[in-house]
Amino acid sequence: MTDGDERSSSTHRTASGDVDADAPADDDAPALPDEDVDAVREALVGWYGESHRDFPWRRTDDPYEILVSEVMSQQTQLGRVVEAWEAFVDRWPTAAALASADRSDVVSFWTDHSLGYNNRAKYLHEAAGQVQTEFDGEFPETPAELSELMGVGPYTANAVASFAFNNGDAVVDTNVKRVLYRAFDVPDDDRTFERVASNLMPDDESRVWNNAIMELGGVACGKTPRCDEEGCPWRRWCRAYETGDFTAPDVPTQPTFEGSRRQFRGRIVRTLGEYDELTVDELGPRIRVDYAPDGEHGREWLRGLLSDLADDGLVDVVERDGESAARLRR
DNA sequence: TTCCCGTATT
DNA sequence: AATACGGGAA
Structure with missing residues (x-):
């Protein structure tokens, strides 16, 4: 679970007027004036509907297949995930099939497809086992239950709940943070990101919404912004588009891989x-x-x-x- | 060289 | 709160 119910602290940003992240008078204040929130939502969903990339996992609502795609996507660029995902769900089509596989085969598959962190192959294999043993073969459907699976944290739990069951809370990954930070001046603070993201998401539309906002961050609002090229639907509200300051939240730098x-x-x-x-x-x-x-x-x-x-x-x-x-x- | 990036562990 | 964790691509 995300820590969605904690409302106590402290980040105030009223100065610019376009985000009121934690107003004392109204903890659930939206990120924009009420009349604009609907327009912001419609603009993004409309943009996604007409222009999104057609990844194969966007054509399924099978939670197992979604989980596999999410775990792969956490560490690998989406273009390279497509082939690996198709081969993986072809070889192990269900959680039960994966649970029966040898761990060494799953880990070797991961390595052979250059999917990075092989610990995650182990987690995925283990999670498949948990579905059999702890959930009686019935794939869990809520973010709270999904979070019990090995390797499934707040992001993945909400992603799977959203894309498989339209049943998630707002996902907060680096794409979402970057978009909210740039567009609405949301301060670089995880709790605030979560609250703003959650308030912005239309009720019971987690499937399309979470797809759309991450697509925005991946396609139009990446590190190098492509606002006009991609027809960003938020240009008319976007603080960064207005000021030309496309600074993004800091991402922790990594030690060099070569020789590590x-x-x-x-x-x-x-x-x-x-x-x-x-x-x-x-x-x-x-x-x-x-x-x-x-x-x-x-x-x-x-x-x-x-x-x-x-x-x-x-x-x-x-x-x-x-x-x-x-x-x-x- | 730098970028990408969520989760588990300590 | 900090650190470990893969390896291709930009």
């Missing part, structure tokens, strides 16, 4: 997907050319990575002839 332990974890998982089992010294040279058993990046270093991967439940480390060997966990 994440990179080598990825290589280990990829390599182990190609073999039944490898000893540490067989594995080492396959993940870095300068592997030397007693060198700086040798057994010690590699065993550390393997031990973390084992803690994550992705790898098993076994003893074979007094030597450590690794394999993907089934």
